[in-house]
Structure formats: C-alpha cells, structure tokens
Amino acid sequence: MNYKKLGNTDLKVSTICLGTMTWGEQNSQDEGFQQMDYAIDQGVNFWDTAELYSIPPKAETFGYTETIIGNWFKNSKKRDKIILATKVCGPMRSYVRGGGNQYGKKNLTEAIEGSLKRLQTDYIDLYQLHWPERNTNMFGRLGYEHSADENWNKFEDILENLQKFIEAGKIRYLGLSNETPWGVSKFLEISKEKKLPRMMSIQNPYNLLNRSYEVGLAEISVRNEIGLLAYSPLAIGYLTGKYRNNEKPKKSRLDHDYNFWTRYNKPNRENAVEAYYQISKENNLDMAQMSLKFCEIQPFVTSVIIGATTMQQLKTNIESVNVKLNDKIIKSINEIQKLYPNPCP
Numbered sequence: 001m002n003y004k005k006l007g008n009t010d011l012k013v014s015t016i017c018l019g020t021m022t023w024g025e026q027n028s029q030d031e032g033f034q035q036m037d038y039a040i041d042q043g044v045n046f047w048d049t050a051e052l053y054s055i056p057p058k059a060e061t062f063g064y065t066e067t068i069i070g071n072w073f074k075n076s077k078k079r080d081k082i083i084l085a086t087k088v089c090g091p092m093r094s095y096v097r098g099g100g101n102q103y104g105k106k107n108l109t110e111a112i113e114g115s116l117k118r119l120q121t122d123y124i125d126l127y128q129l130h131w132p133e134r135n136t137n138m139f140g141r142l143g144y145e146h147s148a149d150e151n152w153n154k155f156e157d158i159l160e161n162l163q164k165f166i167e168a169g170k171i172r173y174l175g176l177s178n179e180t181p182w183g184v185s186k187f188l189e190i191s192k193e194k195k196l197p198r199m200m201s202i203q204n205p206y207n208l209l210n211r212s213y214e215v216g217l218a219e220i221s222v223r224n225e226i227g228l229l230a231y232s233p234l235a236i237g238y239l240t241g242k243y244r245n246n247e248k249p250k251k252s253r254l255d256h257d258y259n260f261w262t263r264y265n266k267p268n269r270e271n272a273v274e275a276y277y278q279i280s281k282e283n284n285l286d287m288a289q290m291s292l293k294f295c296e297i298q299p300f301v302t303s304v305i306i307g308a309t310t311m312q313q314l315k316t317n318i319e320s321v322n323v324k325l326n327d328k329i330i331k332s333i334n335e336i337q338k339l340y341p342n343p344c345p
Helices: 029-041 064-076 105-119 155-167 181-194 217-224 235-240 253-264 269-282 287-296 311-322 327-339
Strands: 003-005 012-014 016-019 046-048 083-088 124-129 171-177 199-205 227-231 301-306
Touching (some): 105 124, 124 199, 155 181, 181 199, 181 217, 269 287, 269 327, 287 301, 301 311
Parallel strands (some): 016 046, 016 301, 046 083, 124 171
C-alpha cells in the first residue's frame, strides 16, 4: 500500500480510501464487515462515510452506514487502526433535523453527536462539510446563477463552532466536499486571518470522464497542502467497462437506481469509455485499475475513494496500487481527454 500525508498534518493515510456508501443499501452488514476486514489486512487505513449514507439517500436508511461501521469497531476492537472520515449533510429535506441549512451551531452539534454515537467512537479523524449551503454549482450542475440575498452560515461561524469540538477531542481535523475554488480559498483565508482550524482535504469527483478538478482546484491543493480525496474515480462503474454496449449488469448501481446517476448520462460518455477501454486492452491492463492508478499518481491527490459491492471488485480496486502507467499510456489517456474533454463534469 502507498501512503500520503493528510493536508499538513502528521497523519499518513493510504492512497486507497475505503468508500462505504453502499453498505446498508446494496450491501448487508455482513458484507460490509467482510470488506472492512479485507481492506485493513491490505493496509487500507483510511475509510470514508457520511451521516447521509446509505446511498441513494432515504429517511429510512439515514445513518445506516455509520451504524455498520460502528458495529465493526465494537466487534473488532480496531478503531485505533483506522483514520476515519465522515460528513455532515448540507441543506437537506425535512427528515434531517427539520431540513434546510445544517451548518449552524445546533445542527452541527446534533450531527456530530449522532455520528459519534452511531460510529461507537469518541472521536472522528476527519469531519467534512458534505456540500455547500450557499447557491453554487455542484454534482455536475453548470450555469452558475448568483443570488445576493442568500441565507447561509458564515464560514467563520462554522469554523468557530467546529473548533470547540476539536478542543473537546471529538474531531481531529476538518475537510470540505463538493467545494469550488472560491469556497476552498475563502475557508483557508478565514482560517489564517482569524487563527481558526484549517481545512485539510477536498472531497470532489475526479476520474477520466471528469478531470475538471485540474482547472483551479488542483493548484490550490498543491500550493496549500489541501489534497483531493477523489470520489467516483470509476464514474460509478463506467470506467470498469462493465456498462459498455449498453450493458446493465444485475445488482450494479445502474441496475439498482439508474435515475440517481443522471450526471453520467452525457453524449460523449460512451465514446470516451470505449477509447479508454481500448487503451487498457492494448496495454494488458484491467480498465478499472488503470483508471484508479491515473487518479492516484496525480500530485494534487491525497487518496482515491473506492466503492465496491462485491469482494472481487474490492480486491481489484485495492490491487491498483501495484499497477504502473508508463509515459506512453499516460500520453494516450491525455489524447483521449483532448478528443472528449470531460464528458461527464
């Protein structure tokens, strides 16, 4: 396994991070336990979850994934072996603390205490804001429309509230998710000016079908030691090749909830996937492993968040750390990006 520092901390996290959002929906608790057992044995010490999970989000499964992880901690007694990341929901439907904005003092307190209880732990290593409260583009949305009279919690208020949990030992470090260059820069600026806790990571989408992170955010990551935790590195499975020729394997994410993943339903996706598939075959590489390795080796990436619904998928994904991509392969990949630039932003 490979490891990198989390932000400017002394924590060394595995460059493969175990994603968990299918546990409690597509995966049972026993299957989640099996994945955790295997991952830790392979040196994966970094796990990511959220209070919102399982996915797709529903009131009846809210917190299920954290509960499964907490039960594993209780049974295994290995909490100290894991660097654990979770997230507080952004603006939500009424089933989450009455709905609306979630980063005020009351809701943050309820969210953190709820996660700690479900996870059966005294502390969270990395606590992330799942998405912005303000009106900005995320989840593949384009066409930014500014509103000057929005109501959202001030960044300094959020950091001041979270600082109290850090001082109490309930949170070690903070991170962002689905953030923009403006948002990341503003959080870093306020932290420095007001001597408040700084953000250590950015969890945003990054894969061969969406390299938009390289514009703006990549520079911020490198210059400010706030690396990317790349989610959806296989574009929900498109970059494994399993959906080629309009295939939709049983129990896959598209088979399970096709309408939830519309951000990948774009015109040039199929052409780009086929081109990347041909590169993998020409170089005797597993397509998923090639796609994951490309993400892992980027200088702005701290860790690549994998998600698996079967043990074979998990093993394939973790073994991607041993793959080598030579200059010829990387050049070929970049040529496809020029031909089909970010088909699924």
